[in-house]
Amino acid sequence: MATLTLDRLSKRYASAREVAVSDVSFTVADGEFMVLLGPSGCGKSTTLRMVAGLESITSGDLLIDGARMNDKPAKDRDIAMVFQSYALYPHMTVHDNLAFGLRRRSLPRDEIARRVREAAAALGLDQLLQRKPHALSGGQRQRVALGRAIVRHPKVFLFDEPLSNLDAALRVGMRGELAALHRRLSATMLYVTHDQVEAMTMGDRICIMENGSVAQIGAPLDVYAAPADTFVATFLGSPAMNLLPATLTTGGSALQLGSQSLPLDGPLAAAAARAPARDVLFGIRPEDLRPGDAGASLRARILDVEPLGAETIVRLCPEGLGSEMLMRVPRTFSGRPDEIATIAVDLAASHLFDPATTRRI
Amino acid sequence: MTAILGRAFLLLVLTLYTAFAAGPFIWAAMMSLRTTTEISNSHFGLPLPAHWEKFPQAWFNSNYSVYFANSASVVVTAVAILTIVGAMAAHCLSRYRFAGNRFVYFLIFSAIIFPPQITIIALFQTLVNYGLYNSLVGLTLVYVAVQLPLTVYILESFFARIPGDLFDAARMDGYSEWSIFWKVSFPIALPALATTVILNTILLWNEFLYAVVLITDEAKRTLPLGIQRFMGDQLEDVGMIATGLMIAIIPVVLIYAFFSEKLIQGMTAGAVK
Ligand SMILES: Nc1ncnc2c1ncn2[C@@H]1O[C@H](COP(=O)(O)OP(=O)(O)O)[C@@H](O)[C@H]1O
Ligand SMILES: [Mg+2]
Numbered sequence: 001m002a003t004l005t006l007d008r009l010s011k012r013y014a015s016a017r018e019v020a021v022s023d024v025s026f027t028v029a030d031g032e033f034m035v036l037l038g039p040s041g042c043g044k045s046t047t048l049r050m051v052a053g054l055e056s057i058t059s060g061d062l063l064i065d066g067a068r069m070n071d072k073p074a075k076d077r078d079i080a081m082v083f084q085s086y087a088l089y090p091h092m093t094v095h096d097n098l099a100f101g102l103r104r105r106s107l108p109r110d111e112i113a114r115r116v117r118e119a120a121a122a123l124g125l126d127q128l129l130q131r132k133p134h135a136l137s138g139g140q141r142q143r144v145a146l147g148r149a150i151v152r153h154p155k156v157f158l159f160d161e162p163l164s165n166l167d168a169a170l171r172v173g174m175r176g177e178l179a180a181l182h183r184r185l186s187a188t189m190l191y192v193t194h195d196q197v198e199a200m201t202m203g204d205r206i207c208i209m210e211n212g213s214v215a216q217i218g219a220p221l222d223v224y225a226a227p228a229d230t231f232v233a234t235f236l237g238s239p240a241m242n243l244l245p246a247t248l249t250t251g252g253s254a255l256q257l258g259s260q261s262l263p264l265d266g267p268l269a270a271a272a273a274r275a276p277a278r279d280v281l282f283g284i285r286p287e288d289l290r291p292g293d294a295g296a297s298l299r300a301r302i303l304d305v306e307p308l309g310a311e312t313i314v315r316l317c318p319e320g321l322g323s324e325m326l327m328r329v330p331r332t333f334s335g336r337p338d339e340i341a342t343i344a345v346d347l348a349a350s351h352l353f354d355p356a357t358t359r360r361i
Numbered sequence: 362m363t364a365i366l367g368r369a370f371l372l373l374v375l376t377l378y379t380a381f382a383a384g385p386f387i388w389a390a391m392m393s394l395r396t397t398t399e400i401s402n403s404h405f406g407l408p409l410p411a412h413w414e415k416f417p418q419a420w421f422n423s424n425y426s427v428y429f430a431n432s433a434s435v436v437v438t439a440v441a442i443l444t445i446v447g448a449m450a451a452h453c454l455s456r457y458r459f460a461g462n463r464f465v466y467f468l469i470f471s472a473i474i475f476p477p478q479i480t481i482i483a484l485f486q487t488l489v490n491y492g493l494y495n496s497l498v499g500l501t502l503v504y505v506a507v508q509l510p511l512t513v514y515i516l517e518s519f520f521a522r523i524p525g526d527l528f529d530a531a532r533m534d535g536y537s538e539w540s541i542f543w544k545v546s547f548p549i550a551l552p553a554l555a556t557t558v559i560l561n562t563i564l565l566w567n568e569f570l571y572a573v574v575l576i577t578d579e580a581k582r583t584l585p586l587g588i589q590r591f592m593g594d595q596l597e598d599v600g601m602i603a604t605g606l607m608i609a610i611i612p613v614v615l616i617y618a619f620f621s622e623k624l625i626q627g628m629t630a631g632a633v634k
Contacts, residue, residue, distance in 0.1 A: 054529050075535040087526035091548040100544075101534035148534075 002065045002155035002188050004028040004051065009060035011046050020046045021212045023060070028156075031186040033179075035203035037193060039235070043212040044192040048158050051190060053077050064155060075104075080149035081158040084165065086141045088133040088148075094120075095129040098147050119147040122181075139170045146181070157189040163198065175201060196236055200224070208232050225349075230281060230358040233351065239286050239313060242325035243353065246282040248272050255282060259320025262296045262345060271352045271361045280361065281353040286313065286328035288346040291335065296345045300325075302335050316343065386610075392603035400599050419604045427580060428587030429608065435497050435583060436565045439504035443512050443561050444554055446505070451516035452546045456528065466517065472510040477570055485574060495577050503575065504565050512557045519553035520546060555620045562616050566609070584609045 004027065011021040021043040028034040036044045049055040051062060053074030062069045069077055080101075088097050098119060102112045120126050123143040133141055142162065149157055162178075163171045179202050182189055193199055199206045200220045208215045208223065208231075216228040227233035227241070234240040247256040252272040255262045264272050272280075303324065304315035314327040314335065327343065335341050352361040392400055394408035394415065419425045454466050484503060485494070493499030523546060531541045547554075569585040576582060582590070588605040591598045 049529075052529075052533060054532065074529075074532045075537070079533065081530070081533045083526045083530060085524060085526045087524065087530040089527060089530075089545060089549075091551075100531075104535040104540075148530075152534075 001030050001186070003030050003063075004156050004188055004190065005061075005063040005066075006047070006051070007061040007063065009047065009050055009062060010058045011043070011050055011055060012058045019058070019212055021050070024209070024212075024214055025060075026207050026214065026217055028188055028190055030188055033182050033189045033191065033202060033204045035191045035193060035199040035206040036209060037196060037199040037203075037206050037235075038209035038215075040194055042209045044194070044209055045160055046212075047209070048081075048160055048190065048192050051156075052079055052081050052158055054081075078155045079158060080152045080154035080156075081160065082145050082149050082162045084161040086133075086145040086165075088141055088144055090133055093130050093132055094125060094136070094144050097133070097144055098129075098151050101148060101152050115151045115153075119151045122150070123147050138166055139174070142166060142170075142174060146178075150181070150185070155188065157187055159189065159191040159193075161193055161195075162191075164193070164195070178202060196238065200236075208235065210235075226360070227283075227351070228360055230283070230353050233283050233353070233360070237285055239326045239328070241283050241285045241351075242289075244282045244284075244318070244321065244323055244325060245355070246280055246352075248275055248278045248280060250278075255280075257282065257298065257318055257321055260298055260318060262298070262347065264347070266348060268347050268350065268352065275352060275361050276354060277356070279355055281355050282350065283353055283360075284325070284345060284350040286326040288349040289316075289325070289327040290344045290346070291327075291329060291333065291341055292344045293342045294344045296347050298343050298345060300341055300343050302337050302339050302341055304337060305333070305335060307331060316341070318343075389603050389606050392600060393607040395600055395603075397598055397600035415600065415604045416608070419601060419608060423587075423591075423601060423605070424579070424582075425584075425587060425605060425608055428582050428584045431497060431581060432566060432583040432585075432609075433612075435501050435504065436562060439501045439508070439565055440558055440561045442501075442505050443508050444558055447509060447512035447516050447557060448520075448547060448550060448554060449542065450509075450513045451520045451550075452542050454513070455517050455521040455523075456525075456546075466513075469510050469513050473514070477507065481571070481574055484571075488575060494575060495581065497576075497581055500572060500575055500583075503571050504568065507571070508561050508564065512561065515557055515560075516550065516553055519550055523549055559617055559620045563613055566613055 006024055006026055008023045008025050009021060010019055010023055012019045024043075024047055026034070036047060038044050046055060050057050053069070053072065057070050064077065064079075089100065092100065095116060098116045099112050102115060107115075116129075120129055123146060125140070125143055125147060128136065128140060128144075133144065136144065142165075145162065159178075163174050166174060175198060182202075191198075191202065203220055205218060206220050206223060207217045210231050216223055216232045218226075223232065224236055227236060230243060234243065244257055248254075249256055249261065252269065252275070253264055255264055255268075255272070298318045300316040300318040302314060303317055306313040306315070310331065312329050312331050312333045314329060314333065315324055316327055317324050319340070353359065354361050388405070391406075391408045394411040394413065395406065396412060396415075399406065420429075450469070454462060488494040488499045488503070491499075493502065527545055527549070528541055531545050536544065567585060568583075569589070572583050572586050573589070576586060584605070588602055588609065591602045591605065
């Protein structure tokens with residue numbers, strides 16, 4: 001078990017002009033499940049591969065339990081990694097795939113056999129030990145890849161989008177199994193994904209990356225409730241948070257949205273007081289809008305109603321405003337396109353962003 | 362109806378092709394069991410009675426045992442070196458990014474474009490200088506040099522298709538680059554290696570030009586040279602040539618049968634996925 005620390009880690013590929021990862025810093029506590037989340041190409045894999053020792057570190061420090069790892073080769077870092085492609089050795093049986101990493105470490109034979117048996121039992125691979133990877137289903141291959149990491153009893157587990165090659169149903173199942181595995185082993189894990197559902201459900205904390213840098217780090221619900229900037233605000237949550245151009249009235253006691261205005265009080269009024277300019281972006285999540293006129297409300301034209309079954313997504317255009325917003329409501333919603341509806345806005349759950357810096361105010 | 366016609370046509374074409382390909386082989390096989398006198402009386406006669414004794418006769422009296430041993434040692438050594446060195450070069454060129462990688466690759470590959478007739482005089486001179494002329498070691502080295510470019514070319518394209526994640530996984534599993542070559546790359550590449558083993562064995566087993574230029578001693582002749590010995594200026598011992606041919610062909614057929622089985626196994630097992 002171990003603590004993993006990344007200190008201003010940067011990477012520039014020899015063939016590239018721009019840095020792929022710049023100044024990424026965070027600490028994964030002993031036994032913590034940390035998720036690296038971000039859109040494709042933002043540098044998640046690169047960060048993970050630097051931790052693994054598969055890519056050299058351009059600058060910054062990598063520490064495991066306080067010891068600097070920058071110059072240690074991958075094989076001496078005692079880290080196990082699960083690859084997106086599973087990377088099972090095609091010429092070896094499941095048993096040999098699991099035992100391969102242990103043989104190198106010259107463990108006694110019966111210890112190897114014991115660990116392989118244990119992992120196989122835990123992952124339900126007992127009956128498949130003599131099969132070759134090509135004779136396994138996607139889900140089974142995924143388990144073998146997991147097993148190969150588990151048998152090693154490493155200090156740190158790394159995962160690079162391990163579930164993205166599974167079909168949707170299997171993915172949900174494996175998500176639960178991975179979370180259970182983490183609880184059982186209480187091991188230090190760093191998990192890369194571009195899937196926000198995986199990040200929200202599995203991570204103790206998530207680190208959101210954008211263009212090679214860290215955008216925000218925190219517990220999933222904290223980040224969801226208080227996104228640091230518009231990128232995080234729109235990346236997390238589906239449908240994404242509504243961002244509407246707005247103007248603060250003089251004195252900052254109200255927010256002008258087109259021709260309508262919302263009174264400000266509480267934290268939002270405090271934020272308004274901090275705003276560097278009168279132009280702001282008003283951010284509110286679709287589920288924080290409701291039909292009705294309790295509290296602050298806006299009048300909006302219904303553009304579109306999309307029933308999804310469990311809930312309904314409504315596309316709205318606030319009167320006097322050029323932009324659209326989405327509202328998430330129960331399936332009992334009865335509004336129709338082209339009607340004008342009154343929409344209650346939960347101001348306590350909304351945010352102001354600075355359009356110049358994109359940061360939350 | 363058209364389906365039956367189509368099949369019949371296909372069958373006809375295949376039969377013609379088989380006759381075309383196997384005809385000379387069967388003809389030579391029949392001649393190998395007949396004496397030269399019988400052959401000159403009737404070129405296409407059946408081997409009745411079959412002169413099986415011609416085989417031991419060729420083997421013991423006509424020195425075929427020596428030719429065979431020479432060929433075997435030269436070809437087996439050359440193919441072994443080619444396979445290992447070729448695999449290492451292919452692994453290296455396909456897997457490591459280093460300055461000049463493509464240049465080295467092109468340099469090796471460009472050797473393919475020279476026909477042997479152009480280089481053979483220089484080669485002859487070089488071997489004489491190093492005391493390797495008229496020696497089986499020299500011939501083996503030449504065979505390795507001549508076949509290496511094509512071997513690397515075939516293997517490189519196969520090795521390049523092995524997913525890089527496998528190597529990364531092996532590195533995470535604690536293996537050195539050297540062990541990764543032997544325990545991951547090499548076994549995965551077996552189907553491609555079988556291809557080059559077959560190709561090189563057949564080409565070198567039948568190789569004549571380099572052998573005839575670089576070997577003079579009777580005791581160092583390889584099989585193709587041994588067979589050539591029976592082709593005199595005036596009188597050709599056709600019967601004995603056919604017997605020698607059969608002795609030379611049998612190992613090739615065996616190698617092909619054995620390795621092509623492996624080849625098909627390897628491919629259907631989805632070795633690289
Ligand atoms: N081997 C490489 N050489 C050059 N550039 C690379 C290499 N690998 C990744 N990159 C670049 O680095 C950036 C980050 O890539 P990556 O870490 O794979 O992103 P992610 O895993 O978040 O999708 C991308 O712009 C990608 O093109
Ligand atoms: Mg990636």
